[in-house]
Amino acid sequence: MNIIYASNDHYARHLGVSLCSLFDSNQDAPGIDVYILDTGISSDSRRKLDAIARRYCRTIHYAALDGLKERIPFPVDTGRFDISTLGRLFIGEMLPQTVERCIYLDCDTVVLCSLKHLWKTPLGAMVAGAVQEPTIYRQVKEIIGLSREDPYYNAGMLLIDLAVWRQEHLGKRMMEYYQSQGGSLPANDQDVINHVLKGRIRTLPPRYNFFPNYRYFSYKALTAYAPVYKEVPQKQFTQAKKHPVILHYMGDERPWIAGNLNHYRLAYDRYLARTRWAKTPREKGKRLYMLAYHMLDYITVICPALRWEIGKRIGMRMLGERKQ
Numbered sequence: 001m002n003i004i005y006a007s008n009d010h011y012a013r014h015l016g017v018s019l020c021s022l023f024d025s026n027q028d029a030p031g032i033d034v035y036i037l038d039t040g041i042s043s044d045s046r047r048k049l050d051a052i053a054r055r056y057c058r059t060i061h062y063a064a065l066d067g068l069k070e071r072i073p074f075p076v077d078t079g080r081f082d083i084s085t086l087g088r089l090f091i092g093e094m095l096p097q098t099v100e101r102c103i104y105l106d107c108d109t110v111v112l113c114s115l116k117h118l119w120k121t122p123l124g125a126m127v128a129g130a131v132q133e134p135t136i137y138r139q140v141k142e143i144i145g146l147s148r149e150d151p152y153y154n155a156g157m158l159l160i161d162l163a164v165w166r167q168e169h170l171g172k173r174m175m176e177y178y179q180s181q182g183g184s185l186p187a188n189d190q191d192v193i194n195h196v197l198k199g200r201i202r203t204l205p206p207r208y209n210f211f212p213n214y215r216y217f218s219y220k221a222l223t224a225y226a227p228v229y230k231e232v233p234q235k236q237f238t239q240a241k242k243h244p245v246i247l248h249y250m251g252d253e254r255p256w257i258a259g260n261l262n263h264y265r266l267a268y269d270r271y272l273a274r275t276r277w278a279k280t281p282r283e284k285g286k287r288l289y290m291l292a293y294h295m296l297d298y299i300t301v302i303c304p305a306l307r308w309e310i311g312k313r314i315g316m317r318m319l320g321e322r323k324q
């Protein structure tokens with residue numbers, strides 16, 4: 001099983017939590033090769049990460065991806081996201097040719113169960129497998145050439161056929177598309193992946209990349225907003241809420257921020273306590289915002305349309321500021 005991450009030093013602590021959860025939940029796996037696309041991880045953080053791997057008798061391989069901006073032959077604007085997110089686009093060239101299949105994970109994920117069934121999922125004629133993100137703004141889909149009937153996927157977890165990825169030079173094609181968009185898209189490389197791989201991504205069960213705020217959405221509300229989400233059976237969505245395999249802490253209600261009320265925060269805390277970052281204090285200064293965000297979760301239960309309208313106004317304003 002080949003697992004890929006991309007990280008800088010700022011996210012090394014969260015990477016450590018994710019690694020610890022991965023190793024702990026997959027102790028019966030005969031082999032796990034972890035490759036980290038290193039965009040500036042310090043030697044101290046490496047030692048902490050390696051200590052986690054040694055505890056579980058696993059090995060980490062580092063692929064230096066420093067100077068990422070210089071590797072991209074055009075200006076990019078990643079907005080509030082760190083440029084290390086673009087590491088996904090270099091997977092094909094940075095990993096050994098012997099790695100022909102992999103699971104990519106964002107650093108802000110926690111693995112709660114074995115990944116053996118995910119790893120064995122057949123892709124058939126598809127290049128990748130991913131989980132749909134039905135709450136993406138329709139305006140974003142329009143920007144990247146997707147219709148309301150097209151699924152949009154979150155790239156925080158990707159099951160990738162790397163042999164096909166390399167054979168079709170998809171990394172290069174993605175860069176060319178990104179350049180054609182001025183190096184600026186609302187969700188950066190995630191949008192690039194959705195555009196270039198349109199029609200070539202297999203929809204996977206939401207439990208393999210579950211977003212905490214989806215706990216407050218009903219299946220009815222999601223399928224009303226994005227009818228294409230009916231491709232996901234309601235039973236799978238219900239199962240994901242109760243028993244997620246991979247938690248993805250996307251959104252603003254992050255478990256490492258003081259005052260957060262994330263329903264799934266204890267999973268992060270449990271594995272953080274097993275790393276050498278255990279005593280790192282939570283980030284301060286956002287308690288009121290965290291309370292307001294959690295109130296928005298409850299608004300979602302009562303009136304999901306209002307949640308979407310508030311989120312859209314904030315998101316579109318941020319996009320407009322980037323364009324200026």
